[in-house]
Amino acid sequence: MTEISPWLVLAGLGAFHGANPAMGWLFAVALGLHRQSRRVMWLSLVPIAVGHAASIAAVVVAVVTLGLVMDRRVLDALAGTALLGWAAYYALYGHRHRVRVGMRTGMVGLGLWSFLMATGHGAGLMLIPVIIPLCLPTSPAQGASAMDIAPVSLAAVAVHTGAMLAVTAAVAGLVHEWLGLAFLRRGWINLDLIWIAALAVTGLLLIL
Numbered sequence: 001m002t003e004i005s006p007w008l009v010l011a012g013l014g015a016f017h018g019a020n021p022a023m024g025w026l027f028a029v030a031l032g033l034h035r036q037s038r039r040v041m042w043l044s045l046v047p048i049a050v051g052h053a054a055s056i057a058a059v060v061v062a063v064v065t066l067g068l069v070m071d072r073r074v075l076d077a078l079a080g081t082a083l084l085g086w087a088a089y090y091a092l093y094g095h096r097h098r099v100r101v102g103m104r105t106g107m108v109g110l111g112l113w114s115f116l117m118a119t120g121h122g123a124g125l126m127l128i129p130v131i132i133p134l135c136l137p138t139s140p141a142q143g144a145s146a147m148d149i150a151p152v153s154l155a156a157v158a159v160h161t162g163a164m165l166a167v168t169a170a171v172a173g174l175v176h177e178w179l180g181l182a183f184l185r186r187g188w189i190n191l192d193l194i195w196i197a198a199l200a201v202t203g204l205l206l207i208l
Contacts, residue, residue: 006134010127010156011163017052017123018167020191024048024114025172027101031110032176034103041176045169047107051114052123053161059124060131060153067136068149075136076206079128083203086122091196122199129202131156 017023028048032041067075101113118124135152175181 006130007156007159009130010160013126013130014160014163014165015167016191016195017118017121018164018169019171020121020195022117022121022192023052023123023164023168024117025168025175026181027110027113028168028172029176029181031103032172033181038176041172042169043107044110045165045172047111048114048168049161049165051111051116052118052164053157054111055115055118056124056127056160057157058119059127060135060157063128063131064135064149064153067132072132072136075132079125079132080203080206080208083122083125083128083199083206085203086125087196087199087203090122090192090199121195126199126202127156127160129206 018025024045028041028044031044032038063075063079066078070078101109105113131153134156135149
């Protein structure tokens with residue numbers, strides 16, 4: 001259970017991102033309805049997943065690179081501070097800095113939108129507490145190299161993105177085929193508040 005639990009956390013966070021309308025399924029459904037094409041809706045999921053994976057991978061690469069040369073306790077403290085800072089920033093200003101892309105965007109534009117949205121939400125930052133113990137040695141003195149860490153890091157990004165894509169596709173298909181967008185007018189869970197709280201709590205735990 002100890003060995004599988006980090007992978008379950010990565011998948012769980014991916015599922016959470018997939019359920020969040022701001023991460024892509026709402027845009028995919030809107031594109032499909034706007035262009036009156038089920039095919040467009042399904043195809044749009046590919047650049048959404050690729051953009052999300054690129055954002056996550058950028059954070060993983062940065063953390064792993066720092067972890068190879070930095071003491072684990074210092075890295076934990078820096079990561080915790082970054083999480084707390086991002087939680088505060090997102091709570092105060094996140095709603096003002098939405099990335100806006102029109103319905104005429106192509107697949108490249110959609111991928112860029114997904115990358116910016118995931119980065120703006122701090123999606124990759126939440127993976128840091130899992131990435132550090134999963135991919136990095138306890139100390140740089142143990143002599144791990146980038147080649148040793150790369151397969152695990154890639155697998156972590158793949159598991160997270162796979163779970164995100166699966167949930168995004170499931171929700172998008174359900175909304176597009178049966179529910180429609182009208183149900184959003186009756187209310188939707190404020191996932192942003194949950195996300196801000198999760199960032200803050202995780203940051204505190206890393207620091208403490």
